[in-house]
Amino acid sequence: MENLANRRSTIRDLLTHFEEIGNLKDLDAILSSILKRTRQLTRADAGSIFLVEDDHLRFAYVQNDTLFELCAPNKEVYNHAKLPIDERSLVGFVGLSGRTLAIEDAYDIPTDAPYHFNKSLDTKAGYRTTSILTVPLRSSQGKLVGVMQLINARNDEGKTIPFDDDAKTLVSLLAGNASTAIERGQMTRELVLRMMRMAELRDPKETGAHVQRVGAYSAEIYKRWVLNRLQTHETLDERGTVPPQGDPDGEITRTADLLRLAAMLHDVGKVGISDSILKKPEPLSKEEYSTMKQHAFMGARLFCSSTSELDRMCYDITLAHHEKWDGTGYPGVIDDVLADPPLPKGPLASTDIPLPARIVALADVYDALCSQRSYKPPWPEERVLQEIESQAGRQFDPDVVEAFLQIHDVILAIRKKYKELAC
Numbered sequence: 093m094e095n096l097a098n099r100r101s102t103i104r105d106l107l108t109h110f111e112e113i114g115n116l117k118d119l120d121a122i123l124s125s126i127l128k129r130t131r132q133l134t135r136a137d138a139g140s141i142f143l144v145e146d147d148h149l150r151f152a153y154v155q156n157d158t159l160f161e162l163c164a165p166n167k168e169v170y171n172h173a174k175l176p177i178d179e180r181s182l183v184g185f186v187g188l189s190g191r192t193l194a195i196e197d198a199y200d201i202p203t204d205a206p207y208h209f210n211k212s213l214d215t216k217a218g219y220r221t222t223s224i225l226t227v228p229l230r231s232s233q234g235k236l237v238g239v240m241q242l243i244n245a246r247n248d249e250g251k252t253i254p255f256d257d258d259a260k261t262l263v264s265l266l267a268g269n270a271s272t273a274i275e276r277g278q279m280t281r282e283l284v285l286r287m288m289r290m291a292e293l294r295d296p297k298e299t300g301a302h303v304q305r306v307g308a309y310s311a312e313i314y315k316r317w318v319l320n321r322l323q324t325h326e327t328l329d330e331r332g333t334v335p336p337q338g339d340p341d342g343e344i345t346r347t348a349d350l351l352r353l354a355a356m357l358h359d360v361g362k363v364g365i366s367d368s369i370l371k372k373p374e375p376l377s378k379e380e381y382s383t384m385k386q387h388a389f390m391g392a393r394l395f396c397s398s399t400s401e402l403d404r405m406c407y408d409i410t411l412a413h414h415e416k417w418d419g420t421g422y423p424g425v426i427d428d429v430l431a432d433p434p435l436p437k438g439p440l441a442s443t444d445i446p447l448p449a450r451i452v453a454l455a456d457v458y459d460a461l462c463s464q465r466s467y468k469p470p471w472p473e474e475r476v477l478q479e480i481e482s483q484a485g486r487q488f489d490p491d492v493v494e495a496f497l498q499i500h501d502v503i504l505a506i507r508k509k510y511k512e513l514a515c
């Protein structure tokens with residue numbers, strides 16, 4: 093009887109998992125959710141996902157309950173290591189053979205086994221890997237999409253045990269669903285990048301790497317901001333809501349998912365600005381600058397008949413990413429973005445600026461200051477940080493600045509991952 097109840101609850105968990113992943117759009121949020129749920133169902137302490145890229149397996153996501161707090165910004169997620177698909181690693185072996193591999197103790201692998209475990213990562217992190225379950229992730233057409241690795245299954249007492257047959261069955265069920273979701277996430281990311289490449293043809297500053305960085309910075313700043321709020325039990329402002337009850341981790345992942353995609357589109361309205369202004373190497377005249385400012389509501393027009401939460405967030409970000417905390421930004425309060433021209437009805441300031449726009453404002457300026465521009469070299473990191481701190485409470489929301497400074501190591505890892513030649 094107890095067994096039947098257990099099975100029912102496992103099936104319920106599986107269905108919840110499928111539904112949760114089905115609702116996510118951005119690749120990183122999908123990977124985070126796949127790992128979190130698979131680890132919950134198999135009681136694994138840690139796990140990683142590697143994705144196929146250029147005939148290699150690229151390290152794409154990691155979670156480890158012993159080493160890092162779930163949902164908190166974590167620089168290891170932006171590790172950009174790549175492994176060859178061959179027998180030198182367990183992950184490479186599984187990618188090559190297409191076989192699921194369960195190992196009871198990583199330190200007891202026979203020397204004549206056709207795969208090897210690299211102990212150096214354990215030594216570096218101060219961790220002891222024991223049981224490992226490594227599974228290939230294949231698309232419905234049988235193509236290898238990636239490899240998922242789960243580490244250290246735990247029993248009720250928290251003792252490390254081998255992954256049992258039930259865990260292997262569950263993970264193989266999840267792997268098929270995960271592969272489909274990963275392919276969908278990759279397509280969405282590509283679609284957004286293609287849209288941005290259109291904008292990049294118009295404005296060379298808006299490169300793919302810049303928008304990937306702004307998207308990733310924004311999602312991570314948001315996570316730190318919201319965790320700070322939850323720690324101090326403050327009520328969240330209307331557009332950064334996380335329900336106090338329910339599933340805060342799931343809500344944080346879902347909002348960060350939308351924010352990352354929407355932040356990537358912050359300057360999409362520039363497709364509506366003429367080349368003579370966008371590509372002008374000299375400083376803009378007063379008139380040209382006011383034309384340039386129109387990119388904010390031109391972008392918002394693309395999302396104003398909002399049908400989804402993503403549209404609403406894109407609307408808020410495109411319209412308000414040049415607003416300033418002290419009310420001196422643009423375009424100010426706009427009732428109707430479709431009016432031509434929309435008339436600002438006064439300044440927009442403080443928490444009246446939607447939270448996603450307050451976060452993107454900082455992420456975008458930080459990235460611009462660190463990057464080469466026709467009118468300036470990249471600023472050294474120290475000078476950039478001083479500038480941002482000095483603008484807390486003026487240009488930027490002080491709480492957003494605080495969250496940004498707290499995760500500076502993650503910010504640097506993102507910059508390293510999405511670097512471009514111009515930087």
Ligand SMILES: [Fe+2]
Pocket residue numbers: 358359387413414
């Ligand atoms: Fe902009």
Ligand SMILES: [Fe+2]
Pocket residue numbers: 298302306358359456
């Ligand atoms: Fe930008």
